[in-house]
Amino acid sequence: xxxxxxxxxxxxxxxxxxxxxxxxxxxxxxxxxxxxxxxxxxxxxxxxxxxxxxxxxxxxxxxxxxxxxxxxxxxxxxxxxxxxxxxxxxxxxxxxxxxxxxxxxxxxxxxxxxxxxxxxxxxxxxxxxxxxxxxxxxxxxxxxxxxxxxxxxxxxxxxxxxxxxxxxxx
Numbered sequence: 001x002x003x004x005x006x007x008x009x010x011x012x013x014x015x016x017x018x019x020x021x022x023x024x025x026x027x028x029x030x031x032x033x034x035x036x037x038x039x040x041x042x043x044x045x046x047x048x049x050x051x052x053x054x055x056x057x058x059x060x061x062x063x064x065x066x067x068x069x070x071x072x073x074x075x076x077x078x079x080x081x082x083x084x085x086x087x088x089x090x091x092x093x094x095x096x097x098x099x100x101x102x103x104x105x106x107x108x109x110x111x112x113x114x115x116x117x118x119x120x121x122x123x124x125x126x127x128x129x130x131x132x133x134x135x136x137x138x139x140x141x142x143x144x145x146x147x148x149x150x151x152x153x154x155x156x157x158x159x160x161x162x163x164x165x166x167x168x169x170x
Contacts, residue, residue, distance in 0.1 A: 009035070009042060016048050028052040043073045050082055054089070062086055077103050081113050088120050096120055111137045115147055122154055130154050 012035055019027040032049035035042060046069035053062040063086045069079045084099035100117040103110065118133035134151040137144065152167035 005039075009039065013044055013048075016045070020048060020052065023055070025052040025055050029056075041072055043069045043076050043079060046072070047078050047082060050086075054082075054086065059086060059089055063090070075106050077107055077110050077113055080106070081116055084113075084120070085116060088123070093120070093124060109140050111141050111144065111147075114140075115144075115150070118150065122150070122157075127154050127158050 012031065016028050016031050016035075019031070028048050029052045032045045032052070035045045036049065039045070046065055050062040050065035050069070053059075053065060063083070066079055066083045066086060069076065070083060073079065080099045080103035084096045084103070087093070087096035087099065097117075097120070100113060100120065103113040104117065107113070114133050114137040118130045118137065121127075121130035121133060131151065131154050134147055134154065137147050138151070141147075148167050148170050152164045155161070155164040155167065
């Protein structure tokens with residue numbers, strides 16, 4: 001890929017990201033489809049397309065898009081996380097676990113996938129597994145307020161109020 005095309009794709013990705021932040025999902029869908037048609041190997045655009053469909057409640061369409069991206073790059077942690085998240089929303093927990101575990105095998109120190117997997121485990125009442133994943137994420141990056149809050153919440157659920165308070169104070 002030449003520099004002009006690469007710069008163009010980076011510029012378009014920034015625009016799409018900006019519109020995603022503005023919750024202008026129709027723009028994100030339209031623009032992502034256009035880019036994918038011309039550049040079908042560019043996984044970040046599939047991610048935005050799938051995320052936009054997810055935000056619009058079109059979960060099965062989002063699932064399809066993420067699978068297309070997974071075929072292009074089976075080691076993309078963002079795609080694996082998004083597939084796992086879609087299956088979590090669809091309450092297909094077996095599939096969700098499968099994609100989280102694939103992602104963790106690829107990079108066991110990815111905080112995003114660890115935290116999302118911990119959230120799933122919490123939802124499934126595997127609080128010990130959830131706590132272990134939150135703690136691992138904090139070992140990697142201890143400046144994540146949401147992880148501290150989630151860990152405190154997990155400790156609260158199991159009645160470990162002193163530990164819950166400890167993590168909330170941090």
